[in-house]
Amino acid sequence: MARDAKKLKPVKEFKPLITKSTELPLDPERLRFMHETMVKARCLEERLIAMYKSGHGYFWIGGPGEEAFNVPLGMLIKKGQGPAFDFCHFHYRQSATLLAMGEEPMGAIRQMKNTATDPYSGGRNFAGHFSKKEWNIVPVSSPIEVQYSMVAGTALAQKRHGGDGISIVTGGDAGTAEGDFATCLVWTSRPGEELPVLIIVTNNRWGISTPYEQVQGVEKISDRGVAFGMRTKTIDGNDPISAYLELKEAFEYVRTERKPYLVEARVSRLYGHSSASGANFNTVEADCLSQFEDKLDAHGIRTKAEAKALREKYAADYAELARVAKEEPFPDGSSIWNHVYAGEAPKDPLAD
């Protein structure tokens, strides 16, 4: 799976905001929160992978390597229920975003183990397939593109509702080949009817095993938004400070202007596509977490020893959570009839 780094096409016009500054543009407390959440997200995904590899789950998919982008994203979301708050149309690499929003890690562990206690799907869906109505996190599904078609609906309701709630949609570079991505560009930019949607593509330059260069002719995916008259940018998703500042600007634009903004974030994919490709650590691609730890250490914000201690703590904590989840029951087989229809008693319609 590992690709020769030398073959990677350099991204032109790629201007990280703060790489040369001597002082970091965010306050130390925020930086430490950012780092700790990135650590939690990495440890959580590594625990999920370990669960998969030890037979405590059938399939793993997640977002290790995207923490530097996904944590700032979660920090900027206005969470809550209903059109006054942000709607989140995520794909399955978003655990770091949920943790940054304040979600407990146990739910992801339970979903991995497909227990009845899984708060997102009750043991029905894969790892990383979150759903949380109290925070407008619409159910993540395995099709890689459908969220781009749904996002216009929540955004339309929000625009009509008033206020500053926006809709956020995330997906990968490979999924932009699907027609739903074009749907999103068209529906969010209708003249006079523009919609408050933050359109995000995390570009890890892979679609399972297929390199981006082999199947996509466009150099920057964000350029596709230009044709629709929307603001766009391609950013460094491996630097959490840069990602935070860039996202903050995009969020503010969408919140106030009530128009779409397309952000392409270049990110790494550190454990492959999913357990189907082995879920082994990729030593070639940049590791945003260790890079950030170098930076925090150099600026005296958090030493490497402190960072290491945090990793060890969360690795141990999540191992313990997994031990708890392993003892929890699976859903009862008869529960398959639950929630087929809202407001109706569960039943087998052909049993009589």
Next chain:
Amino acid sequence: MAQAIRMALHFAEKNLGVTDIFGEDVGPPLGGVFTCTQGLETAWNSPLDERGIIGAAMGLAMAGSRPVAEIQFCDYVYNTIDLLKLAGNTLWSSNGQWNLPMVVMTPVGSGIRGSIYHSHSFDATMTHIPGWKTVMPSTPLDAYGLMLSACKEQNPVMFLIPKALMRVKGDEAIPGEPGDDKQLSKMIDAPLGDRSKWKPQWPELVDASIPLGQAKVVRAGSQLTVVSYGRTMLLAKKAAETLAAEGIDAEVIDLRTLWPYDWPTLEASVKKTGRVLFLNEDTEVTNFGEHLARRVTEKLFYSLLAPPKVLAGKFVPGIGLADTLEAASVPQQHDVEQAMRALATMQP
């Protein structure tokens, strides 16, 4: 029926919380290619993008709105199948968190010489997608009442409109509808030419909802049962009258809601007659009538006097344009009569 749907949608946007009625050419000036959405306050034109239409309906429903989305012809709904599947499984996959109160309506079936891409049926495919309710009226009054119920639902509803019946007047009037057709047309049909200043004069409408899941015995009979819906329902009704003159007494049931369907009414009828014909015009392999025939066979085998029969569309890739091709592809009046006669006279 187009006027009935329009009046139901007007009632729904005024009284049932419907916020968006949208799709290709649904808003002004056209108001739908079959005029089902003329003059509605919440009707708007979408991009020509079926996936966007279904996706937007799902998003609207998630955010507390109540959408009615139209796919112009069901022939063009096929590229949204995975979104329909997603809409049907969103409540289930989120373990009860997200229900989607949304209606999708789309014209179906043959009868207007629509050739390969304006003649499809969709009932066989749609009833294969759990989590949805699927309705298909055969009269304007039922279309009105079922649409009101669809707009009150907490779950996604697929409203299939038999396009051959769009311009067919019903025997029963919709409460509030003026008796004179011309008067109704003058009140609610958009004028030709400039419509920019036109506003409909809606009759005083009432909530005449027809609950989903209730079939209707259109004609009581004792010797055989015909179960149908949509365009072929009218064929069955007429055939029953013809056969009555021959001494064959057929019971005719309009299913109206395909899922969840009214099993008790079917069961009672088949137990009474011992003979049943399932009639529709979708292609006959893995046809919805096949499911009904299977259930009847398994549950009512010892009540049967003849094998359950399915009369449906031929399993060919399309309905050809020429009159002769369409007639050879989907059940016609004489096919229905012949099937009913054969079933009624089969010796056990």
